[in-house]
Amino acid sequence: MHIHTYISTSLPAHTGHHIYIYGTTELRLLSAATNPPTLNSAQPRLPAMTPTNVYSPVVDVPPVPPKRRKGVQRGLEARHIQMIAIGGTIGTGLFVGSGATIAIAGPVGALVAFLIVGTMVFFTTSSLGEMATLFPVSGSFVTYAGRFVDPAYSFTLGWNYWAQWAVSLPSELSALGIIVSFWTPNVPTWIWSASILTVLVAVNLVSVKSFGEAEYWLAAVKVVAVIAFIFVGVAVDLGWLGSNPAVGLEYWSIPGAPFKNGVLGVFNVFVIAFFSFGGTELIGITAGEAKNPRKNVPKAINQTFWRILIFYILSILTIGLLIRNDDPTLLDSSTPSDISIAPFTRVFQSAGLNSAAHAMNAVIFTAVLSAGNTAIYAASRTLMTMAREGRAPAWLGVVNARGVPVASLAVTTAVGCLCFLGTVFGDGTLFTTLLHLTGLSSILTWLSITLIHLRFRAAWTAQNRSLDDLPYRAPFFPYGQYLSLALGAAVIVGMGWAALDEGGSRTPALHPPLPRAQVPQQHEPDPAARMRSRHESVAPV
Template sequence: MSSIDTTTLCPEKKGLKRDMKSRHLMMISVGGTIGTGLFLGSGQTINQAGPLGAILAYLVGGIIMYMVLLCLAELTVAMPVSGSFQSYASRFISPGAGFTTGWLYWINWAICIAADFTAAGIIMHSWFPQVEIWIWCAIFAVALALLNLVSVKTYGEAEFWFAGIKVAAIVGFIIAGAGLMFGFTGHEGSIGFSNFNIGGDIFPNGFSAVFLTMIAVVYSFQGAELVGIAAGECENPGKNVPRVIRGITARIIIFYVLAISILAGTIPWQEAGVLESPFAQVFGRIGIPIAKDIMSFVVLTSALSAGNSALYACSRLLWSMSKEGLAPSWLSKLNSNGVPFNGVIITLVLACLSLLTQSFAASTVYLWLMSSTGLTGCLIWIIIAWCQINFRKEFRRLGGKIQDLSFKTPLYPFVPLLAIVLNLGVIVSLYFDEAQRIVIYTGIPVLAAIYLYYVLFLKTKLNTAPSNQINH
């Protein structure tokens, strides 16, 4: 072992309980990544990029995700703290970067919770039209609050089963779709790979269309970094985190690429974008009479799973930031089960306010809020890779030997630098898609406003405060 105790570089903030098992950690990250984007939005990617272009886009997106997770693994194994990349940003970039990272990520996920509640409420309303959508949203808000407030173990168990339903649906779809392609199921005979034969051009709408779909593809992989936040409450993180990160990367890429391959093989690319749920269409073609209801149930659990993970991540980020003096001190309050009570409640308050703007100002305020969060995922991934580079520099400066690290990001510094460049490329590509350009126009001002608030109101205070007031 190294003579340097890496945990002293970014000390753990005491209070949370390490009650989460590796299977919980695995499913939290899988569940955070596999969402409604795959079940509802994948058809649009195939329609724009063509069958082979869509598969290529998801492969590249998966590789970008893997590089970021390799960087995160080194950091979390060396310093397993709740708050994860927010704490690392404060320590290895600057407190201002940590403040901006944490609040931007919190706003992003809190608004996404509102969207998840709405998606779940619409599905329940279609089954029980006599009950208004807002009532379902309120029921789900209370249910997820209770799951998060009881204990981290209860949250992990609930997320394990939520994510398990999604994984089972994808595996079932892959098997059923493969049967449809090769004539084992349905009554259409063998389709084979005929839908991949699109003439001489591999990319029917040009390679630029594939490049532009990378925006949606990379967004769909975001959420995998939740494993870093959860590592602070995981049993034996040094052993479990690397194993989980390797496992989730393989599973996510296999699930996505196989599912997209089956979709592209069973649905002509020209028709894929106009289907409400391409998954339901494929299930229906093999003779399952309630295919639409099955997929509605899967999307329902997918939305609740995403909301559950987001509420967990938000409450831990607020708790972590309050310990660093980057958020009000009352957000560090834990209940008797070691859960950040106030963080859960204030996150649900923002989510409900977002629901109000969705109902009364959908074309202005809510659109602006949703668009402004579009940059967050790529920015967080850049921050993670940047922190890993700076951690290595600091570790060496203090006399540490790289071979003594329990987990080492391979091909350093190539992996973190390439991760930064590719994520910057995705952000730049937003400008070239007219439908996504609003993300640049709204996201950058929000980012600047958060950092400006830190400079004007917190920087001087933190610089003059005794260290025991900030990290307590």
């Protein structure tokens, strides 16, 4: 069979040359004055040809489509995006690590630290939302960095962000051992870590929809728990629950309150605050696999302010009202012999709801599942994006038929196995070290998002594009972005100052060793026995 096709080339007009492809192998370069080759009667004739047209062959042979790479699937529905934005990032940083902020900075100092970080998070999330709504891709700000700043910047940011989540996974799994030891102090923690890691990998291997569905219900449990915690805490503080009279602001006037260790105490807890807020930028990653992202992403971004206010600020306020800053059971204990009990659980115990304390510990267990689920998802998608953009080995970009980046998922899981080192070095030490590593990485990530947004707006203006063409616009631009950059820089400087001052007597060490979690004997069989006096050296629990 012969296929006759005429191709018009880009040769200069004065040459008067055109290219004819006649048959399957014959190629001739003819002048404009030369007629096309004569066709015999057995060959189909072509219609008249001109140099400006391309004619299909008379014999219709369907073209072979190019082989396309498999990509991620848009399987996240509106309810998934909404719940991920509301409670998906609530994890051990708030449920477990929040007690350390009270012990180091005092009740008001911790509140100030969370307010500062929360302000930065609000403007950073708004910046990311503007870009993610216009360009909903899985690479999110890693891709934007290469497009609006520099490919080298994207390379550095991408690996930093992947490491942030990859390290966050074992930190969540290490915290799991601390939490579950509330019930099973004699069971090795590596058993729980291995079990939960297996479940998380299985969920993420199925599809992005299974990730979204799991995150929806896990986040819903956390949201309900935090709201219940705030209501119970207010009732305890007013004397409506528990066997003690109203506490009010009494713990804000004891030694170490309201500001413990002064300004350095506030700077010392910034890392924990950043760790608690870590993951708020996940909405940009999910936009690449969300259905109708231009409608669903702005709705999720608009809830950021209320999420920060209700779930973080009010929670820290409640803990500061009900637990003394010198309580030895806070996470950041003063001596290695002190135990570690989550402050959320302690508040329920102070209300006399002993069964609710166990339920709250179960909620914290759920939070670990959710945070670990998010860590695997974000790390695997980031690594896949870098591979597909040429910033990581190409084999890491392999995606299966269900849209799951299996190679990136495997590498991330391997890093998650670091949690087993906790059996060697102690769960508390590993958790604290990983917590501070991921907290610092969050600062760099959020500063980068703000910088990328400023560059994006500059490019948008340079092309004379109207702001009305943006599906979502970040509020208070550019003042909010400049404030976010200033706060981030101040936090980094302050943290360095606090770290240099660790050797002094005014500020406790930023990285104190945590004890191995265990259930103290005094909690059995009568936890309410410790609630009889508000004037002891520890909070009434």
